[in-house]
Amino acid sequence: MSTAYLKPASLEDAYTARAEHPDYVLLAGGTDYMVGILHRPAPVGVIDLFGLSALTGIEAGEGVLRIGAAATYAVVLTDATVSESFPSLRTCVSEIGATQIQARGTLGGNIGTSSPVGDTLPVLLALDAILELGSSRGTRKVAYAEFCTGYRQTLLKEDEVIVAIELPLPSPGVQFWRKVGTRKAQAISKVMVAASARGSGETLTDVRLAMGAVADRPIRLGAVEALLEGQVPSLELAEQVRAAVADAITPISDLRSTAPYRLRSAQNLAARFVLQRVEAQA
Ligand SMILES: Cc1cc2nc3c(=O)[nH]c(=O)nc-3n(C[C@H](O)[C@H](O)[C@H](O)COP(=O)(O)OP(=O)(O)OC[C@H]3O[C@@H](n4cnc5c(N)ncnc54)[C@H](O)[C@@H]3O)c2cc1C
Structure with missing residues (x-):
């Protein structure tokens, strides 16, 4: 057939x-x-859907950057607003696959697959992304934080298309992205951490801390966010974050990594978010 x-x-x-x-x-x-x-x-x-013009644009509008779901990573990388306002997304996208994958791969595809190791997904959580979903019945908006409901399970209905990803502007002034993989390119992540914070001066507020590859879906770590909220980054705070991450996640062992390695990496990356701020203030 x-x-x-x-x-x-x-x-x-x-x-x-x-x-x-x-x-x-x-x-x-x-x-x-x-x-x-x-x-x-x-x-x-x-x-x-590849190249469908209604899905490939990137537009900065009133209070939001709207990225078409079928915009390729290569296009995302050349967008000025992404570079200026969403450096965590830009860095994440620049590390996906290699040039060939970036020329074809799309954010909508990463979201549609909804793998726990989809690199952009923790970034979308940390940036409070909203998805626009459309069908013949109309369009609706869903916070990305609610979209993924389980292992490769989402709220997308069988007649719907992911139309766009909206990122609120102004963007958080503090953003962070790091992934650990076997090598720098073409490696599926063992652990990823994305974070953001707003706030003025040295104090962290509106903290978001998200991880991938440590659960059946990308997750935010609410207890670690609460620990960081309103705090001034310090070496002590970084140590507290390490302990809080250990309480918050239970990664698994599989063909890509072991549970202890994933946990240690997740602790180190989350602590690095704090330590980077300490270094920035020094
Ligand atoms: C060599 C290689 C390296 C890779 N490296 C990475 C990496 O470093 N990080 C990473 O995260 N991923 C990586 N990937 C996976 C892949 O490139 C990404 O997940 C990419 O974002 C998928 O996008 P796509 O447009 O190709 O999706 P497709 O393969 O076209 O689609 C994927 C799924 O999403 C659905 N879908 C696509 N668009 C929509 C839409 N608009 N609405 C609803 N559903 C939709 C499809 O139905 C399908 O189920 C790699 C893949 C390869 C082959």
Whole structure:
């Protein structure tokens, strides 16, 4: 049986195709979906969103930066507002795969796959991202913090498309991103930490601290955020953060890493967020 192929010319066409063919696969860059193509039956059909202009723009608007879900990482990397206002996202994206993957891979695809090791996902949590989801029934907005409901489970309905990712402006003045992998490029992360804070002077406020690869989904560490809230970064605070991270997560061992290594890395990265602020103030 051959696979049907649809290439919608507009977002409305994409919605119609999705409503009429819930059994077709939505495809953006294909850098996740195509990896396993030889190990499962061919899909009944494909709805190809790659390059659909309604999904590829990046626009700074009133209080928000709106990134089209099918904007490639290469495009995200060239956007001035991303560079100026969201350095944590920019750094994260610059470390995804390598040039070829960045030319095809999209934020919408990372969110759609919803892997616990999707690199951008903790960043979206730390930046309070909002997703715009659309279908023939209309559009709705969902906080990314609520979107992922379990291991590769999301709130996306079978007739919906991820349309855009909105990042609130002004952005947090303090942002942090670090991942640990076997090597610098083309390595799936063992642990990732993204963080942000607002506040004036040295005190951290509105702290967000998120991790990937330490649970069945990307998570925020509320207890660690509460510990950091209103504090001035110090060496003592960094040590307290290490202890609080150990209480907050229970990583697993798998083919990519061991539970103790993941825990130690997560503690070190979270402490580094604090230590970087200490160094910045010195
Ligand atoms: C060699 C290699 C290296 C990689 N390195 C990294 C890395 O360092 N970090 C990392 O996080 N990932 C990495 N990946 C995984 C992949 O590149 C990313 O997850 C990428 O963001 C996927 O985007 P895509 O557009 O290619 O998604 P696709 O493969 O096209 O789609 C992925 C899933 O998302 C769904 N989807 C796509 N777009 C939408 C939409 N608009 N609305 C609803 N659902 C949608 C699809 O239906 C599918 O289920 C790597 C992959 C490869 C092959």
